Amino acid sequence: MLYQVEMTVLLPTDMPEAEMAEIKAREKAYAQDLQRQKIWRHIWRVAGQYKNISIFDCRDNAHLHEVLTGLPLYPWMKMDVVPLCRHPSSIHEDDR
Numbered sequence: 612m613l614y615q616v617e618m619t620v621l622l623p624t625d626m627p628e629a630e631m632a633e634i635k636a637r638e639k640a641y642a643q644d645l646q647r648q649k650i651w652r653h654i655w656r657v658a659g660q661y662k663n664i665s666i667f668d669c670r671d672n673a674h675l676h677e678v679l680t681g682l683p684l685y686p687w688m689k690m691d692v693v694p695l696c697r698h699p700s701s702i703h704e705d706d707r
C-alpha cells in the first residue's frame with residue numbers, strides 16, 4: 612500500500628548541537644536503508660521549510676506505523692499521512 616507522508620521537523624532550539632548531529636546522522640542512515648529496501652519510495656524537501664513529502668510502500672497501516680515510529684527524529688516530528696490508491700489513468704504498473 613502506498614502512503615504520502617508529510618513530515619515536519621520541530622527540534623527544540625536548546626538541543627545541544629552534538630546531540631542534534633548524532634540524531635540526524637542516524638536518521639539519514641535509517642532513511643537511506645529504507646530507500647534501498649524500496650519501502651521509502653520517494654523523498655522531497657519542501658522548499659524553504661524543515662519538512663519533507665515522502666511516499667512509502669508498506670504492507671499495511673501497522674507496517675507504516677512501525678516504520679514511522681522507528682525514525683530517530685520521530686519524537687520531534689509532526690506527521691500527516693494520506694493513504695493512496697492507484698489512479699485509473701496511471702501508466703505505472705507498480706502503483707498499488
Ligand SMILES: O=C(O)C[C@H]1C=CC(=O)O1
Nearest residue numbers: 620638639642661662663
Ligand atoms: O530532513 C528531513 O526531512 C527529516 C528526515 C527525513 C529523512 C531524513 O534523512 O531526515
